[in-house]
Amino acid sequence: METGGHNQLAMSNSFQIQRYRKSDKDEVFAFLKKVYSPLDSKRLISQWDWKYDANPSNASAEPYILLLKNGTNIIGMEGTMSLRVSILGKEYWIKNFCDLIVHPDYRGQGLSRQVVRQIIADHPIGFSWLNEISKKAVAPLSTSQYTRLLFLFRLMDSSQVIYKTIGSRLLRRWSSLLTSPAQRLTDVLHRRPFPAGVTITQVANFDQRVDSLWERIRRNYPVIVVRDQSYLNWRFVRRPDAKYTLLAATKGDDLVGYIVLRVTEKSGVKWGYLTEFLVEDRSSLLLKYLIYQAIDYLRHERAAIIICLATMQFFRHTLYRMGFIPRLLKPKYFNPRITLSDPELQVFRNSRQWYLTMGDGDLEMSF
Structure with a gap:
């Protein structure tokens, strides 16, 4: 299930979580330039249409990206990419959760955790690649394994x-x-x-x-x-x-x-x-x-x-x-997440059962 529109999804009167629309692109790009290095912001901006807005696997006309706002200002975001995964020979649509970032001035308040909680509620099956910072945000919300990549x-x-x-x-x-x-x-x-x-x-x-x-x-x-x-x-x-x-x-x-x-x-x-x-x-x-x-x-x-x-x-x-x-290398973790109870799908949460390379999802898109 995906929550549509620009409706407020969670949090207080000051902080809001909203669905991204393509008309938000310029504002999002300005935010990315504030929170990332020039090299990293340039990379993500150059990927944006291919990765998000015009991704052929999008389930709807708008990609599923959550924006965290303080009033009218974007202070954080998390994106998703739709992927098909074969689980015991059957295909399922899942999400690759990616690009979780909160402005440095607003960190330490548990805001990223609120964004992650909303995404998990909307998408019961998916995975992410985590660094030490994003792992701290996700860990309390996930019962799945965290596997450090070798x-x-x-x-x-x-x-x-x-x-x-x-x-x-x-x-x-x-x-x-x-x-x-x-x-x-x-x-x-x-x-x-x-x-x-x-x-x-x-x-x-x-x-x-x-x-x-x-x-x-x-x-x-x-x-x-x-x-x-x-x-x-x-x-x-x-x-x-x-x-x-x-x-x-x-x-x-x-x-x-x-x-x-x-x-x-x-x-x-x-x-x-x-x-x-x-x-x-x-x-x-x-x-x-x-x-x-x-x-x-x-x-x-x-x-x-x-x-x-x-x-x-x-x-x-x-x-x-x-x-x-x-x-x-610098700690990097694979985290498959599933909240569905179907017994046939539980193998999804076991990272040892996955065939993975650097090309899976957005792991190798960060450089």
């Missing part, structure tokens, strides 16, 4: 990292001379014969073959975001502020797997991301084939570090064997 890293070029952290050109040169050839040799020695008849090519978008792949694998995982042509093209082809590289694994006329890559630069160091991947039959051999092709591409792009997220244990073991190691 990202996997692979160092590609230690010379970039050394130079940017300690500024030594000599150490950078020696590190490059010693580690790069050794790493390439290790990759060659560990590459086994790959699946017969499988070829990997770079593609511009996802076609109808990914729908067939999705239908073949959807029951392999208890809970997984629907990965069909419509969703994947919206998420990775049409995002306005990021560029992705798509590698497709085919066997004959069939798509049997894919991987989505991205390269960014932070403080002069290039980071590579295995943002999203999926393979038929949970094949670790096919995943390994795709990842080695991704590593070759990212090495050519001079990525110093590769990072990814894999929640399924058998895929993590494949990544470990390929030189990826676990490392905790």
